[in-house]
Amino acid sequence: MVKQSIEEIPVLKHIMKFISARKLRYDIVFSFMILFIIESIITFSFTYRSNHIVSLAFAKQTMGLHSQNILTQTKSYLDDVQKVVTVCSTLVDTQQKDGVYDDKIRSCLLEFLKLYPHFSNVFVGCANGNYIGVERRTSTARYITQADKPLPDNITFLVQAQNRLSTPISENWGYYNKEGEKVGEEKNEVFNFDPRTRPWFSMSEQKGGLVWTDVYEFSGSSSLCITAAVPMYGTSEGGIIKLSGVVGVDLLLDSLTEFMRAQKISENGLAFIVSKSGQMVATPFSTAPHETQATGARALISISEIPNKQINLAFQKYKEKPEEGKSIAFHFGGQQYLASFEKISEENNIDWSIGIVVPQSDFSKTVDDMQTSEMLIIILVAIIATLVTFYLSKRISSPIIAIAQETQRLKDFYQTEPLDIKSNIAEIQMMLDAISAMRASLQSFGKFVPKVLVRRLMQKGTEVKLGGKTCEVTMFFSDIQGFTTISETMVAEKLVLHLSDYLNELSAIIVECNGTIDKYIGDAIMAFWNAPNADRNHVFNACHAALLCQKRLDELNRKWELEKKPPLITRIGLHSAEVIVGNIGSDEKINYTLMGDNVNLGSRLEGANKVYHTSILASFNVYKAVNERFLFRPLDVVAVKGKKEGVKIYELVGQMSGDSRVLPTKEEVELCERFSHGFNLYLEHRWGEAIKQFEGLKEDFPQDYPSEMYLQRCLAFKENPPRKNWDGIFVMTTK
Numbered sequence: 001m002v003k004q005s006i007e008e009i010p011v012l013k014h015i016m017k018f019i020s021a022r023k024l025r026y027d028i029v030f031s032f033m034i035l036f037i038i039e040s041i042i043t044f045s046f047t048y049r050s051n052h053i054v055s056l057a058f059a060k061q062t063m064g065l066h067s068q069n070i071l072t073q074t075k076s077y078l079d080d081v082q083k084v085v086t087v088c089s090t091l092v093d094t095q096q097k098d099g100v101y102d103d104k105i106r107s108c109l110l111e112f113l114k115l116y117p118h119f120s121n122v123f124v125g126c127a128n129g130n131y132i133g134v135e136r137r138t139s140t141a142r143y144i145t146q147a148d149k150p151l152p153d154n155i156t157f158l159v160q161a162q163n164r165l166s167t168p169i170s171e172n173w174g175y176y177n178k179e180g181e182k183v184g185e186e187k188n189e190v191f192n193f194d195p196r197t198r199p200w201f202s203m204s205e206q207k208g209g210l211v212w213t214d215v216y217e218f219s220g221s222s223s224l225c226i227t228a229a230v231p232m233y234g235t236s237e238g239g240i241i242k243l244s245g246v247v248g249v250d251l252l253l254d255s256l257t258e259f260m261r262a263q264k265i266s267e268n269g270l271a272f273i274v275s276k277s278g279q280m281v282a283t284p285f286s287t288a289p290h291e292t293q294a295t296g297a298r299a300l301i302s303i304s305e306i307p308n309k310q311i312n313l314a315f316q317k318y319k320e321k322p323e324e325g326k327s328i329a330f331h332f333g334g335q336q337y338l339a340s341f342e343k344i345s346e347e348n349n350i351d352w353s354i355g356i357v358v359p360q361s362d363f364s365k366t367v368d369d370m371q372t373s374e375m376l377i378i379i380l381v382a383i384i385a386t387l388v389t390f391y392l393s394k395r396i397s398s399p400i401i402a403i404a405q406e407t408q409r410l411k412d413f414y415q416t417e418p419l420d421i422k423s424n425i426a427e428i429q430m431m432l433d434a435i436s437a438m439r440a441s442l443q444s445f446g447k448f449v450p451k452v453l454v455r456r457l458m459q460k461g462t463e464v465k466l467g468g469k470t471c472e473v474t475m476f477f478s479d480i481q482g483f484t485t486i487s488e489t490m491v492a493e494k495l496v497l498h499l500s501d502y503l504n505e506l507s508a509i510i511v512e513c514n515g516t517i518d519k520y521i522g523d524a525i526m527a528f529w530n531a532p533n534a535d536r537n538h539v540f541n542a543c544h545a546a547l548l549c550q551k552r553l554d555e556l557n558r559k560w561e562l563e564k565k566p567p568l569i570t571r572i573g574l575h576s577a578e579v580i581v582g583n584i585g586s587d588e589k590i591n592y593t594l595m596g597d598n599v600n601l602g603s604r605l606e607g608a609n610k611v612y613h614t615s616i617l618a619s620f621n622v623y624k625a626v627n628e629r630f631l632f633r634p635l636d637v638v639a640v641k642g643k644k645e646g647v648k649i650y651e652l653v654g655q656m657s658g659d660s661r662v663l664p665t666k667e668e669v670e671l672c673e674r675f676s677h678g679f680n681l682y683l684e685h686r687w688g689e690a691i692k693q694f695e696g697l698k699e700d701f702p703q704d705y706p707s708e709m710y711l712q713r714c715l716a717f718k719e720n721p722p723r724k725n726w727d728g729i730f731v732m733t734t735k
Contacts, residue, residue: 028389028392028393029386029389029390029393032385032386032389033382033386033389036382036385037382040378040382043378044371044374044375044378047371047374048367048371051367051370051371052364052367054367055360055363055364055366055367056338056360056363056364058363059266059338059358059360059362059363060327060338060340062265062266062363063265063269063338063340063356063358064326064340066263066265066269066271066356067271067340067342067354067356068342069263070259070260070263070271070273070354071342071344071354073259074256074259074273074344074352074354075344075345077118077251077255077256078228078251078344078345078350080116080118080119081119081228081249081251082210082228084112084116084119084122084249085210085228085229085230085247085248085249086210086230088108088109088112088122088124088230088247089230089231089232089247091105091108092105092124092232092245092247105124105132106132106134106159106161106174107180109122109123109124109132109133109134109159110134110157110159110176110180111180112134112249113134113135113136113157114178114180117255118251118252118255119136119249119250119251119252120135120136120218120223120225120250120251120252121133121134121135121136121248121249121250122134122135122248122249122250123135123160123195123247123248123249123250124245124246124247124248125195125196125198125201125245125246125248126195126244126245127196127242127243127244127245128164128165129162129164129165129194129195129196130162130163130164130165130245131160131161131162131193131195132159132160132161132162133159133160134157134158134159135157135158135160135250136156136157136158137151137155137156137157137158138218138223141155141158143186144173144186144188145186145187145188145189151175152183152184154177154183155175155176155177155183155184156176156177156178157175157176157177157178157180158173158174158175158176159173159174159175159176160172160173160193161173161174162191162193162195170187171187171188171191171193172185172186172187172188173185173186173187173188195246199213199214199227200213200227200229200246200248201229201246203229204229204230204231204246204248205231205243205246207231208231209230209231210228210229210230211228211229211230212226212227212228212350213226213227213228213229214226215253215279215281215299215300216299217299218250218252223252223253223254224252224253224254224299224300225250225251225252225253226250226251226253227248227249227250227251228248228249228251229246229247229248229249230246230247230248231243231245231246232244232245232246232247253281253282256273256281256282257282257283259282260272260273260282260283260284261284261285263284265356265358266358266359266362266363267362268358268359268362269356269357269358269359269362270284270308270311270356270357270358271284271354271355271356272284272311272354272355272356273344273352273353273354273355274303274315274352274353274355275300275351275352275353276351276352276353277351278302278303278304278315279300279301279302279303280300280301280302280303280306281300281352283306285306303315308357309332310332310333310337310357311355311357313330313332313337314328314330314337314339314341314355314357315341315355317330317339318339318341318353318355322341325340325341325342325343325353326340326341326342327340328340328341329360335359335360335361336359336360336361337357337358337359337360338357338358338359338360339355339356339357339358340355340356341353341354341355341356342354399428399432400428403428403431403432403435466582466583466584466585466587466590467582467583468580468581468582468583468584468595469580469581469582470578470579470580470581471530471531471578471579471580471581472530472538472576472577472578472579473528473529473530473531473538473576473577473578473579473581473594474528474529474530474538474539474541474542474574474575474576474622475526475527475528475542475573475574475575475576475577475579475594475598475599475602476510476515476525476526476527476528476529476542476545476546476572476573476574476602477524477525477526477572477573477574477602477603477605477606478506478524478525478549478570478571478572478573478606479523479524479570479571479606479607480502480523480524480568480569480570481569481570481571481610482569483522483523483568486566486568489566490566498560498565498566498568499523501556502523502553502556502568503520503525505552505553505556506525506549506552506553506570507525509545509548509549509552510525510527510545510549512545513529513541513542513544513545513548514529514533514535514538514541515527515528515529515541515542515545516528516529516531516532518592518593518594519591519593523568526603527545528581528594529541529542531581532581532592538576539576539622539625539626540625540626540629542574542576542622543574543618543622543626543630543652543655544655544659544662546572546574546616546652547616547652547654547655547662548659548661548662549570549572550570550572550615550616551661551662553568553569553570556568557569570615571606571607571609571610571614571615571616571617572606572609572615572616572617573602573603573604573605573606573607573608573609573616573617573618574602574605574616574617574618574619574622574652575598575601575602575605575618575619575621575622576619576621576622576625577596577598577601577602577619577621578596578598579594579595579596579598579599580594580595580596581593581594601619601647602619605617605618605619605649608638608649612635612636612651612705612706612709613705613706614635614651614705614706615651616651616652617635617649617650617651617652618632618649618650618651618652619647619648619649619650620647620648620649620650622650622652623648623650628656629655629656629657630652630653630654630655630656631652631653631654631655631656631664631668631669631672632650632651632652632653632672633650633651633653633671633672633675633676633679634648634649634650634675634676634679635649635650635651635679635706636648636649637649637683637729638729639729646729651706653668653672654668667701671697671701671704674693674696674697675697675704675706675707677693678690678693678694678697678707678710679710681693682710682713682714685717685721685722685726687714687715687717687718687721688718690710690714691711691714691715691718694707694708694710694711694714695711697711698711
């Protein structure tokens, strides 16, 4: 019906005829243009996105570098203060009779103030009221006794020394130049300063260590500062330690504000320091906004009151999700902004954070300009490419049509004639040669392989992919004792045959017990249970397989000795735990195997047999799962090489019921019971009883090495007992 309707419309009829029977040259041109447009869109979108990702990464990196720089500088300021007050507290003798303002202390405080230009005052206040402080001269400084007379320009430092032990109380002010030389002094007869009433003194006394005060207006100036103080202690005549004084440093916030202004993060980026409560400690503005309190003193302004609302919005985002403080993005005023916050410290009342707010356009403007240029280039290339494609399509179309016709004939394999076409285009000539070769190959191939099989081989298959999952498995590790020595005594061909017999026998037992052989590592075997097929009895099957392997090896070793072949003594380690199981490797080679720390533990258990002269060692997980069905004896609590935590290990002796080949003897049952009792006495530090138990075992079972080993341990611990909280862990130093 639809087709009939199209036939009745002339324009649509011509379009459909062109589409259904179009020439190859037009198809090439149109296909090229469509692909070019799609490729251009994808490329443009990808580069646009990639460039923006790069610009965003660059923005975050730049912000991070500036944040670290500001953080380092700010911490340096604070660390300098802490170092100075700490050093001063060790130099000052607050109990000297003349007070604390002798020349040595004054010179020391002056040197600190010269060394650290961002300090405004370094001082010492004593518990008896004495005080000495060296402060940096402010621009509005006046004489103490003449408040209307400014200080001369050559005065850089002011030294205040107060002695409350004298009668009457005295206070002297000294004026010093930048070299630390005294250029004047005066005596203050009217004063009301007592260091013991200051916040830094009381806070330091209460805490008993370094403290930071709140921000306050510095005396004699309009600047804000913060004080760090450390208490000093002395011994009274009665030998009682008590507070003798406090050392402090005043730090002006102006230096931090100047540093913020110097930060050029981007064209419109802003850096600042804000407290946890939202007070602006240091701002990037030319005039730092401060709030005037009811008392007339100045204080920090709230971040919500500053004109730049994007800063306040960034801080609110940070408070909502502080864990994302280093990567905050938000919109404001039609722009996208990036922000980051880095805590300086939360110790000693310093709850400041460094904030950076930057418009994202500062970093993406160059990218946008590049994208415009790229679009113009794409349009120009499209025009040129279309013209070139029209020319090439004519040269390509004729031989391609012939090739298409030839490939159509190849579907019946045998009845094709040689293709008599030549082309000056190398690629097309290669296609013609390939068609001819394929025709000959198919004709030859058809003589050996039926066509049905050829079609089947061409069917789509499923590719094995990398991947894994967490699964509880029981691992089996075996190794031959002294195999290196054995290999040195045998001819290579005989050694390979001998080892092949060994591996065949053990592998057959493992497979019969539902095990999966992972790999052969020389003479070692790694196997596991419960993957890839689920096995509810994987621990039981692994233990059963280990016992059968040892039983079969006993038979084989007797046979090999008769054949003049060296016996192969094997050690086995068993461990059950969760590991990663799956296809692990590379694109070139994949191996279905295990990964995880528990795999290493299983391997270490095999090697631990050397220490105890045993054949099969199992972990506590294995023991816990099947101890009612198998005979175990506890051997030790060990920390295998590379581990600190102790792991209880057991020797697997036999299977309590079922397969008669691996049932334990009465002697083995008795040995395990008596050894377990002795081992418990050992762990309980009951050395005498344990020695008696192991001596009896040594007498009845002289070939049992663990009994001899524990007898020697108990004798040693009886002479030199371990610490009271000793948990019995034996640290292994070999694999």
